[in-house]
Amino acid sequence: MAVxxxxxxxxxxxxxxxIHIYAKVSIKIIKGERNE
Incomplete structure (x- = not known):
């Protein structure tokens, strides 16, 4: 059980x-699209 x-x-x-990495990548993509 311990294992x-x-x-x-x-x-x-x-x-x-x-989830944390995916969220970071998603935010970068969204910000990148907004800047362009």
């Missing part, structure tokens, strides 16, 4: 990281 909880924690952290 399962570790995997769930890693997956959650990974998903949060991906």
């Amino acid at each position: 399962f909880h570790k995997i769930v924690k890693l997956v959650k952290n990974g998903v949060l990281m991906i």
Whole structure:
């Protein structure tokens, strides 16, 4: 069970990281389009 909880924690952290990076990229693209 302990291993399962570790995997769930890693997956959650990974998903949060991906969402954070995706949000940053999306904001850059939106700002870039507005500037042009």
